[in-house]
Structures are given as structure tokens and as C-alpha cells.
Amino acid sequence: MKKEEPIEKIDFDEYADVYDKVMEEDLKFFGEENTYFAEYKVKIVQDLIKVNPDKILEYGCGIGRNIKFFKTYFPSSDIEGCDISQKSIDLAKKENPNINFYLINDEFINSNLNKYNLIFISCVFHHxxxxxxxxxxxxxxxxxxxxxxxxxxxxxxxxxVTLKIVKDCIWDKDAILLKPKETKKLIRTGNLNEVNFNYTLFFPSQLKKLRFLEKYLKGIPLGGQYFIQAEKV
Ligand SMILES: C[S@@+](CC[C@H](N)C(=O)[O-])C[C@H]1O[C@@H](n2cnc3c(N)ncnc32)[C@H](O)[C@@H]1O
Incomplete structure (x- = not known):
């Protein structure tokens, strides 16, 4: 029997410079700027969060594509980002000079205990x-x-469609996708309570007028992604 090669972890330092350009190429058939999906997700958070969060962290923020929308939709919040890729953080900082970005390590975790009202993590766990x-x-x-x-x-x-995008994406070679039940289990392991689970990103930008229908489709496993909203006990 053929021995399986271990999957090599992708180092996002190698892709930081080309990240935006590759995203643009990979998502071009959806027809709008690749930032459409970043804004889409931040808007979902804004719609569901009840109290305006004082402190927001994007965990695994990469080059900061979501950060600029957090600034737009949460103008009075203190927004920060962190990642394990120093090069990505450097680029994020260049684009967002007023935002604090941190390299994730034990010191970062231990000096920021119980700090954030809202943490957002997008497309990180599968890496x-x-x-x-x-x-x-x-x-x-x-x-x-x-x-x-x-x-x-x-x-x-x-x-x-999601599977095809992942298969073709140069930095998804280490991607091991999580079924919703695995992400739900992760939430419980983290001692967090699930508040919402929705499939999302059903509509490309050409059909954005249909987006109001998402609330009726949220249980149908056809969206491009899904999200879980959870709360610390
Ligand atoms: C596909 S990118 C997504 C970036 C950003 N969240 C977004 O939505 O545009 C994945 C990011 O996860 C980061 N990452 C990978 N492993 C991580 C880990 N163990 N902890 C935190 N971030 C990690 C990578 O460095 C990379 O920036």
C-alpha cells in the first residue's frame, strides 16, 4: 500500500505579497472585487451582534482584508489583528497604520487575557x-x-464550488476542511456556547439583491461557507 505523505503546513509569509492578486484570480468568476466576501462576513457580524463591542480581535487576520471593513462597520470599536505570519502582519499594518497587529505566541495570549468582546476568525481553522x-x-x-x-x-x-476553489488555490494545499459538526465540537471543547449556526455566502455579487433570502436558506448546506456564533460561558 502506498504510504501517505504528511501534509506540509503552508507558510503564509510566502504568499503575503501576492495574496490579494491570487484571491482576485481565484474568485474572478463571481464577478466582483474579491473584497465583496470580506465585507459580506463583517456585515453578518454587525447584523447579529447585539451590543457594540469595545474591543474586537481578528484572529488569523492575514494581510488584513477584513480589518478595513471592521473599521467601517464598527467605527467606535478598538480593533486589533493577530496572525502567525509576520510578513502578513507587516502588510496589514502598512494598510492600516492605526491598528495594532500582533504575532501570535504565548506572550501575546498571556498578556491579553479576557480582553476582547468579539473575536472573528475566518478561513483559518482549515489551515x-x-x-x-x-x-x-x-x-x-x-x-x-x-x-x-x-x-x-x-x-x-x-x-x-467551494471544493473546486480550495482544490485550485495555491495556499490551500494544507487545507483540511471542517464539517460543521467538527466546528461545533471545537466550540464545546473551547468551553463556548453555540448561539447561531448558519450556512452563508449563497449569492455571488451579481445576485446580491437576493441576499435577503439567506435567512430562509441558512439551514441548507449549499452556501459557500458556514459560520458559528458562540459565546464565552
Ligand atoms: C486563508 S488565510 C485567511 C486570512 C484572513 N482570515 C482572511 O479571511 O482573509 C489563513 C490565515 O491563517 C493564518 N494561520 C494559519 N495557521 C494559524 C494558526 N495556527 N493561528 C493563527 N493563524 C493561523 C495564516 O497565517 C493566514 O494568514
Whole structure:
């Protein structure tokens, strides 16, 4: 029997400079700027969060594509970003000079305990090998304030278009997609309570007028991604 090669972890330092350009190419058939999906997700958070969060963290913020929309939709919040890719953080900082960005390490976690009212993590867990995911969710719990909210967005492994995008994307070679039940389990391991689970990103920008229908489709596993909103106990 052929021995399986271990999957090599992608180092996003190698892709930071071309990240935007590659996203643009990969998503071009959706017809609008690649920032459409970033804004879409931040808008979902804004629609669901009840109290304006004082402190927001994007965990695994990459080059900061979502950060600029957090600034737009949460103008009075203190917004920060963190990642394990120093080069991505450097680019994020260049684009957003007024925002604090941190490299994730023990010092960052231990000096920011119980700090954030809202943590957003998008398309990161599928790049973390399954045996390390529990440690990451536990760290996220440490960073959240009691009653703080977490939003996890992940690719929907049941959507064939999503699977094709992942298969063709140069930095998704280490991607191991999470079924919703795995992400829900992760939430429980992190001692967080699930508040909402929705499939999302059903409509490309050409059909954005239909977006109001999403609330009726949220249980149908056809959206490009899904998200879980959770709360720290
Ligand atoms: C596909 S990019 C997504 C970036 C950003 N969240 C977005 O939505 O545009 C994945 C990011 O996850 C980061 N990442 C990978 N493993 C991580 C880990 N263990 N902890 C935090 N971030 C990680 C990578 O460095 C990269 O910036």
C-alpha cells in the first residue's frame, strides 16, 4: 500500500505579497472585487451582534482584508489583528497604520487575557492541523471576555464550488476542511456556547439583491461557507 505523505503546513509569509492578486484570480468568476466576501462576513457580524463591542480581535487576520471593513462597520470599536505570519502582519499594518497587529505566541495570549468582546476568525481553522485545533480554541477562549462573542467562518465542505476553489488555490494545499459538526465540537471543547449556526455566502455579487433570502436558506448546506456564533460561558 502506498504510504501517505504528511501534509506540509503552508507558510503564509510566502504568499503575503501576492495574496490579494491570487484571491482576485481565484474568485474572478463571481464577478466582483474579491473584497465583496470580506465585507459580506463583517456585515453578518454587525447584523447579529447585539451590543457594540469595545474591543474586537481578528484572529488569523492575514494581510488584513477584513480589518478595513471592521473599521467601517464598527467605527467606535478598538480593533486589533493577530496572525502567525509576520510578513502578513507587516502588510496589514502598512494598510492600516492605526491598528495594532500582533504575532501570535504565548506572550501575546498571556498578556491579553479576557480582553476582547468579539473575536472573528475566518478561513483559518482549515489551515491548522486537526490535532492542534483544540489548543487554538482554548487560547481564543482565554482572549475573550466572559460573555464575549466568537464568530468562526469556515468553508462548507458540502459545496462543490467551494471544493473546486480550495482544490485550485495555491495556499490551500494544507487545507483540511471542517464539517460543521467538527466546528461545533471545537466550540464545546473551547468551553463556548453555540448561539447561531448558519450556512452563508449563497449569492455571488451579481445576485446580491437576493441576499435577503439567506435567512430562509441558512439551514441548507449549499452556501459557500458556514459560520458559528458562540459565546464565552
Ligand atoms: C486563508 S488565510 C485567511 C486570512 C484572513 N482570515 C482572511 O479571511 O482573509 C489563513 C490565515 O491563517 C493564518 N494561520 C494559519 N495557521 C494559524 C494558526 N495556527 N493561528 C493563527 N493563524 C493561523 C495564516 O497565517 C493566514 O494568514
Amino acid at each position: 491548522i492541523s486537526p490535532e492542534l485545533r483544540n489548543d487554538v480554541i482554548k487560547n481564543i477562549n482565554k482572549l475573550l471576555k466572559p460573555k464575549g462573542s466568537l464568530f468562526i467562518f469556515e468553508h462548507n465542505p458540502y459545496n462543490p
